[in-house]
Amino acid sequence: MENVFLNSLMVGAVLLGCAVFSALASDPDSLYDYIVAPGVNPANVSADLFTFRAKKADRVAGKLIVQKISLADIPTLDGAGVSMATLYFPPGVANRLHLHPRASELLQVTGGSLFVSFIDTMGHRFDQKLQPGDAFVFPKGMVHFQINLDPKNPAHAIAAFSGANPGTIPIATTVFGSGLSVEVLQQSFNISKESVELLVAANTAPPL
Template identity: 45%
Template sequence: MAYLLVCSLFLAVGVFAADPELVSDYAADPTATNASFFTFTAFHGDVTAAPGTFMVRKASLVEFPGLTGLGVSMAQLFFQPSSVNPPHIHPRASELLYVLEGSLAVGLVDTTNKLFVQKLGTGDAFVFPKGLVHFQFNEGQYAAKAISAFGSSNAGTVSIPATIFGSGIDDQVLSKAFKVGIDTIQTLKAAFAVKS
């Protein structure tokens, strides 16, 4: 009996950790909906990122309300040479990255602190499991483009460097955690300070 109770609790937690389940075909009034509700046009045209930078265009719940309750989203990624999508996590979704053009070095760190790194070329794909720290880096001399698909309409992104050094965590806490001087922490914080 206790076993069944524990299993029921785990199932309930799993339900709350996912996108809300739809009770209709889609999250809109069918009488007031047309094909535009299901169409996203913000991926038109190429983006030219500044030298050494990374840029992303998202099609998630915020940008595309038609995704409500569907459990999917995507993003276009643009990498100039020597640019990086810094270590980050998606707390609500796994990510499937597909390289459209160029090459990328990708990596993820699992919960045992094991690093997995792979070099990807045009046409290659790589999966990043939900909640694991991962990154992409264009170590080549040409621009690279990729597309990512997510198993949530709102995957969320937590950038590790920006979160740690740009969130206002006390200098002493970070100094002790990283075993470096407060001057080093302040230098890192200055790099992530929000410019007004």
């Protein structure tokens, strides 16, 4: 009888822990039906504040197109805990190594095929080939990428995020385009000065 009681306590503790973790793992719940941006008169709220109008993106050969729909695009996503993006991959093009610090990502292929992968904190890599209708989860904060390995056909995907403002940190641009010293980059990646300079030049945006 005592063992049953102890087991019940342990199960209860685990369930409570899972509930607390789940509550902390996503955006906090809003106390309101919706949140409007500062300066917006609640009396003037209309459907337009909940609407995103698609922007036409010109398809350039060899260029990834990502159309994000996040807090910056729909302010009433504040408190909603969701956002999304549509992605267009020309043949052979990758969505380069990056991470989202504030949200997990669920990506579904809607056309073509994608090879996807993420790396966890133990250095384990999780690779998968996705066909239309297949979906894959990238846990929050994990470095990941997607690439269209098809040399002839484009690929399309939709990504959903567990936060209204997931953020994106592109690895190469952040590391080599941030102005870190050559010495730090050399020692961090164990590469030559010449290699560092090439990578810095390739990942530093030209002045406007």
